[in-house]
Amino acid sequence: MTSLSGKIAIVTGASxxxxxxxxEQLGAAGATVVCVARGxxxxxxxTAIRESGGQAESHGVDVTDAAGxxxxxxxxxxxxxxxxxxxxxxxxxxxxxMLRMKRADWDEVIAxxxxxxxxxxxxxxxxxxxxxxxxxxxxSSVVGQMGNAGQANYAASKAGLIGFCKxxxxxxxxxxxxxxxxxxxxIATDMTRTITASAKGDWSTQIPLGRMGTPEDVAAAVRFLxxxxxxxxxxxxxxxxxxxxx
Ligand SMILES: NC(=O)c1ccc[n+]([C@@H]2O[C@H](COP(=O)([O-])OP(=O)(O)OC[C@H]3O[C@@H](n4cnc5c(N)ncnc54)[C@H](OP(=O)(O)O)[C@@H]3O)[C@@H](O)[C@H]2O)c1
Numbered sequence: 001m002t003s004l005s006g007k008i009a010i011v012t013g014a015s016x017x018x019x020x021x022x023x024e025q026l027g028a029a030g031a032t033v034v035c036v037a038r039g040x041x042x043x044x045x046x047t048a049i050r051e052s053g054g055q056a057e058s059h060g061v062d063v064t065d066a067a068g069x070x071x072x073x074x075x076x077x078x079x080x081x082x083x084x085x086x087x088x089x090x091x092x093x094x095x096x097x098m099l100r101m102k103r104a105d106w107d108e109v110i111a112x113x114x115x116x117x118x119x120x121x122x123x124x125x126x127x128x129x130x131x132x133x134x135x136x137x138x139x140s141s142v143v144g145q146m147g148n149a150g151q152a153n154y155a156a157s158k159a160g161l162i163g164f165c166k167x168x169x170x171x172x173x174x175x176x177x178x179x180x181x182x183x184x185x186x187i188a189t190d191m192t193r194t195i196t197a198s199a200k201g202d203w204s205t206q207i208p209l210g211r212m213g214t215p216e217d218v219a220a221a222v223r224f225l226x227x228x229x230x231x232x233x234x235x236x237x238x239x240x241x242x243x244x245x246x
Contacts, residue, residue, distance in 0.1 A: 002227040005030030008080045009226065010073075012063050012120065013090030015041035017189030018139060021215035022087050025223045027054035031085065034076055038062050063090045063116035073123040082131055085226045086124045088117040089139040091157075093191060095150045106153045113157035114164070121168060125177070134177035135226045138165050139218070142185045142241045158183075162237055169235030178234035180225045185241025187213040208243030 009026045013019035015037035023042075027033045027049035033056040035042035035049075042058040049056035059075075061068045076083055091113045094105035117138050128134025143151050144158025162181050169179035186192060186203050192212070195203075204210065221240045224230055239245060 002224070002229050003030050004085070004223075004227060007031040007084040007226075008034070008076065008082055009085035009087065010034040010036060010076065010083060010120075010124070011087045011089060012036045012116070013139075014045045014058070017191060018184065018187060018215045018218045019087070019089040020045045021219035022089060022222045023056065024049060024052075025216070025219040026085065026087075026226065027056050028052065029223060029227075030054070031226075032056065032080065034059065034072075036061050036063070036072065037090070063120070064111045066119045069116075069119050070123055073120075077127055083124045083127050084131075084133065085135045085137070086120055087137045087139070087222055087226070088120050090116065091139065091141075091191075093151065093154045095154065097150050098152050101153060109153040109157050110160075113154070114160045117161055117164060121179075125172065128177045129172065129175045132176050134172075134175075135230070136165070136168070136177065136179040137222050137225045138179075138181050139222075140181045140183045140237065142183055142239065142245050145183055145237070145239070146245045166235045173234055176231070178225075178230065180230070180233060180235070181237045182218060182221050182225065183237050183239045183241065184218045185213055185239070185244040187215060187218060189215060206244055207241070211242065213240060213242055 009031040011023040014023040014035035023033045023035050035046045035058040039060045046056035046058035140161045141158040143155045165179045165181045
């Protein structure tokens with residue numbers, strides 16, 4: 001495994017699912033991981049990393065609270081002096097067909113999945129540019145690439161992330177800061193737990209590799225993009241979807 005020793009990494013949505021696995025893999029690779037979720041939710045992830053011999057801290061921040069994000073990033077800089085990796089992973093779904101979708105569900109999904117990525121990136125960019133190195137990885141979705149009925153808000157947020165990251169990648173490439181996207185397919189987490197067994201069956205026929213993905217499948221891709229080995233990769237969308245969308 002590539003070493004991330006000495007790197008300071010922030011992972012949003014680190015309390016469970018994909019974000020927890022990303023935090024654990026970055027921690028296992030030697031990074032000091034700043035685990036973010038609401039309230040005390042990310043504490044167990046940080047504890048697990050420390051119990052495995054890694055370094056981690058946890059913070060309760062709502063990613064839609066711009067002032068809270070800025071305070072947290074300032075604190076990380078004060079304590080560690082640098083920020084090498086940002087994984088913008090926190091996300092929600094509020095599914096509904098368009099005709100029934102409430103404006104509040106649109107706003108909440110765009111604020112959490114897209115606007116929060118803007119806030120986090122703006123907060124970490126200055127130190128990364130100053131350092132002349134940095135890795136930003138945003139978690140989009142196959143739904144942002146191919147659409148999905150009942151997820152107009154979610155698809156818009158995830159497609160928006162792709163455009164956002166490509167634009168940002170071009171802005172900061174000259175400072176050796178890379179910005180990439182990982183687009184997972186159907187991954188077994190709390191977010192997909194409520195999909196009925198028959199719907200999961202329908203989905204699995206559309207996945208050439210014949211199974212749902214695991215958080216670990218996604219985390220491995222993130223860990224690679226966050227490493228020095230990925231220094232010549234920027235503005236890319238790495239699909240981790242079992243071949244569901246090619
Ligand atoms: N599962 C899939 O099939 C799939 C597929 C494609 C893309 N994705 C994307 O992958 C990412 C992770 O999804 P997941 O499946 O791991 O979901 P999950 O198990 O539901 O976890 C979501 C994470 O986001 C955090 N979060 C949500 N809203 C937040 C907020 N306002 N402030 C701070 N943290 C917040 C949650 O923390 P709290 O403890 O604070 O709730 C939790 O850690 C999301 O962006 C999702 O859209 C998932």
